[in-house]
Amino acid sequence: MTGKRTNSHFRKLLVGYDGSPQSEKAVDVALSLAACLDATVLIFAVARPPEPATSVELGAVLDDAREHFEEGFKKILEKARSKDLAVATGMAVGHPGEQIIHRAEVDGVDLIILGRRGRSMISRMMLGSVSERVLRYAHCPVMVVH
């Protein structure tokens, strides 16, 4: 454990993951931090149903999300194993911001790490920014990776 800070304030890290390059970058930052701080990492993905949800489409969206995230998780877990890091994965359904905030609180997470998508103004107005919501309501420090 040479070079690791075992008395760090950040023992549990949560990374918001959606498979985008930005979230991959956030995962890389989280793994680097975890290696330095001897922290555990939870890679957390949220499947967002279309609004308003319709019967057949909802099932299809959930199935696709599960497959998409599973694939991403597999790669991340391989990377973590090669670095000897403690990484877990989790999924939920709903609004990503809210689910991340809730999971972080339930699990007693010390730091949330997110990638910034850089959406357009219209998209932000319509959908809201996940990182802004998490920054506003999270119980712990939040790191947004550009």
Added chain:
Amino acid sequence: MENVWVLASVCVGLALLATLVAIWFKISTALSEIVVGTVAQLILGAFFVHSDLGAKTGWISFLAGTGAIVLMFLAGAELDPQIFRAKWKECTVVGLVGFFGPFLGCTAVAHYVLHWAVRSSWLAGVALSTTSVAVVYAVMLELGFNVTDFGKAVLAACFINDLGTVIALGLIFSPFTVKTVIFVVACMLVFATVPFLTPRFFKRYGGRVSEIEAKYLLFLLFAMGGLAVWAGSEAVLPAYVIGMVLAGTVGKDHILIRRLRTLTFGLLTPFYFIRAGSFVSIPALIATPLVFLALFFAKMFSKIIPLFPTVKAFDYQKEEGLYFTLMMSTGLTFGTISALFGLNHGVITQVQYSHLVATVIGSAVVPTMIANAWFMPRHLLAPRPEERTTLPQTLSKNAD
């Protein structure tokens, strides 16, 4: 437009645009296709008099009709028979109350307040009596209620509610003749036998590249749909019930369901929803906005008033407020199918159809918009960490 391929490219192009809009704004593809169909028809009508999206063309009607039938089958196949067996009393009562409240309430408002004809008013009652199973299920997944007894009962009740809508649509507007009796008896026989025959047939001949399962199901749905139309009923009625009775067998065949989804989303439903949207007249909606408001509030109040004491009677007092709100949401698929049936059979006019579809969309979208506009993390309002300890079945195996 008489060139089949030009017309097809216009429709599929609009479907492509609608899908992009759905992706950008994270809205359902069905909603996006209805809106794109409406706007496209408005633009086309403004620039080319007598021009339309070919909505009344035979082959478009066939593709759209097949889309509706397969959608209803897939919607029925999502029922969990075990939940229904375990909670049949509660879900039957709540489902029937959830159906009859808006069915009778909206019919009364359409007839006595809006002065619609009797048959048009019944059609309004049918179209607005539905409940969106998907909206209820999506929120249950979010809050973790999908694994609680109350959540399961409400979900099963939504299926009963929609079954009431489909039966009402299939029987109210059909003339009661010998054909009706033959249709009902044939339905009983088919519904009783297919759950036993289908898995055996699939086991013996299924799993080949010739997609015999899809052909078998389409044959069954078309044959029963044909019988329904012959008897003066509606083809979606047997499709929904066949989906429900096959939910425990075919519904669990994930690969088959995915293939049917691909067929439905890729080819059939774009024609259905764009066609449904193209019949909506925006000028008619702008001219009489109060009709929309009357139907919208009739739907909301007639759903909540009878459901409140009913759910309370079953000692479910904790989360009922949430579920009442959810059950007020109208299913886009059932609502538009009912309204389109009325338009196609001359039960309602295009103006009435426009108001009904607008109300269906409104009652599906407004609760979601309100929830988003007043977004506040629930844990800050009422901390209940035990709510979300279990992930949905489809995702739970991946949880850490």
